[in-house]
Amino acid sequence: MLNKNAFKVGLFVVITTFLVVMTIGFMVYKKGVFEKVYTYTLSSKSGENLTLGMPVVFSGFTIGKVDVLELNEEGVVLITIKVPKRHIKWIRSNSVFSLDKPLIGAPKITVITENLNSPPLSPEAIVEIGTANDINEIIKRVNPILEMVNRIAANIETISVNLANPRGDVNKILRNAEKLTSNLSGKPSLLDMAVDDRESINALYSAMKSTKVITSQIEDTLKKVDAMAVKTDEKVYGREGSLSLVNNILKDLIIKLQNLDATLANVNTISKDAADSTKDFKLLREEIDGTIYSIKELVKKVDDLVPFKKEPDIKLP
Template identity: 25%
Template structure:
């Protein structure tokens, strides 16, 4: 059987076509993977690289802005994650950006970038940043321990003999007392009986103060009587002082002039009688003050 004409040419054309398709596919894949994009390098430092594989995306606000190119071990024992960031997406990364490595309960870890201030200077090429870890699985034991402590405290607070129940019982008792006849006063003093005694004592004190006020400052009271007695005593003492001055003048005159001794003696008798009268009036007024003034029973008035 004869071979189809030009079979060799057709085979060559088919082979070239297949090779071209494969090359185009590879080029497209490389383009889609950003092989031909202009990128800058970002180095993320982590304690370990568990779950981090080349080709992982680094996201910003849910969009891929970088791709893990390689993971290597640094001389200090840290994991260095080399991330290629396209130039067109590098403007989302600033010097104040924060990078996190989050691990959930299920699924692969995720590298995320957060930028709070987009007006900060751009992140330079080759920058090295420490990645913050957010391991949900590592937080579960802490959450369980915290929940257990919380439940134990809640159980201790709700026991019948707990301080909280005792405080609530005291508050309830105080509230019941405040609902009585004397209201807040009864609640503060411990009951209506104690409040009634306090009100009775207060009424007695008010009555005593009113009575004292009437006796001391009322009409014809101690204050008025004492004031009048003091006025009278002042007048008598002034009279006695004037009489004594006259007596001194007469004695001086009697001593200087011997011929008028009889006249001076007569004047001296009259003055002595005036002085004695004034002193008796003063003594009566002092006794009256001592009788009416309740705070000076032992007061004593000394006259010259």
Template identity: 25%
Template sequence: MSEPPLIDDRATPAHAEVKATLLITVVVTLLIAFVVYVMFARGVFERSRALDLVAENAEGVVVGMPLSFAGFAIGQVRDVTLGDDGKARIRLAIPEKDARWLRTSSVFTLERSLVGGVRLRAYSGLLDDPQLPPGSERTVHIGDATADIPMLLATLRTVAENIEQLSNPSSALNTSLKDLKVVAGRMSGPQGVLGAVLGEPANAAKVLTLIDQSNRLLAQAEQRLFAPEGLADQTQASVADLRTLLASARNSLSTVEALLADAKAVSSEVRVASADLGTLRAEVDLSLRKLSHLIDEINRKWPFARDTTLTLP
């Protein structure tokens, strides 16, 4: 059997073998480069130290996710296992060049947000502390933004129940609204706000009558008060008189004050005089005794002498 010729109407490209070899070389090179790049990206060629993080819950943590420090990835999750104590153990590989950012006082957090995946972060406040030794084990603190959702839902449910109670036809709010509607109806009636407040039209009429009487009374009072020679004018005149009286009283008080000053001076002089009165009295007593003695002497002399001898029977 003879071999039929191949059916191909296209011409053979120039240097087909060279081009094909070049293409295959490029493809193989790209594939090898891709595999090497992926291995590099996975950290196969990098020396790293292990770090174990113990978490209560490792939900959302996947192998390959980064550990970030100050916004830069300094490590990757290599493994996530469940320990014998029921806690998740997240094994990280920290490249040697980035291990200096982790200190013995470093704090590790696992943050969950409402949107997006979880994030592992490291915080090193004291960079002077010793470096974290290889194979260390640290507890990771979990910050879960979704943890409050159940409580929020419970609160929302309570709010919804309250709203349902409020919107119930027999609820207090509805009753109040009905009453308010009645009051509004009365307010729009002929008695206006008074009718709404007092309830009965008769009471509103009484209040209106009272207001009229009050108006009349006020007019009369105004007439008495502010008419010419009214109570206001009289009071004003009285006040003027009172002011005059007060001025007079002020003058009188000044006079009294001067009198008191004089009295004070007099009393001081009297006090001095009373001090000399004792001396004067002693002198008077002495003079009187001398005068008495002189009289006695005179009586003993003639013609005033008399027999002073008593003769007993």
């Protein structure tokens, strides 16, 4: 039994130690403890937020860490980073280094490499790092919102003051509303609420009663008008209706008016001529007479065609 216990203890110690050694070995291998490490130098105007051991991150993966921080003679902070051999492929001559200060979590140096085919970064080169500050960015974005919130708060305060003031607008409105409500609650009907005069209300009631009679009369009239309209439609819009005749006459009239235009042009010429001389005055008079006569004839025809025109009233020159 004792030997059994000793065997079990031995087994436990050996297996556990083996597991621990394997885990540590795997860790050491994966972390590249014995791997060759390359050193690059970065520069920054300020050493703020820079710490020893700070991770150097590429695409979210830690590829190195800050090894040394020192201040040179020009007052520039020199940051020496160490990158294992297997990760140097991510650091090229066009790589951009920036100090990333996230809102949550520790600051880190982020590497962005646009073109991975660029030549590798020389270990002698000193690259300046930029700063990406999440907190300041957020503060910048939040500032206008805060201003807006401040304005809203000021307005709310004004409203609150107004509410608190017994002579304020809001209280006035509330008082009026109260008065109105009490008035309305005392009236027997909506009409009484709207018109505060008993005689007017009675008149309105009688008018409403007579409206019914008027409505029935109007209905009859409308029926008659409808019948007349049907007849008128036939007379006016039918094939033999007045409207087609009027159309024909109007066409004729347009032609004649064109002639008249020409005549008037002649009249103008003649007037001009008459101003110069009155030699052809007689001849001119005859022509005018003739024209007026023809117009008279035309108007008569129109009068005959349009029956509802009471009195033709054509003023002659």
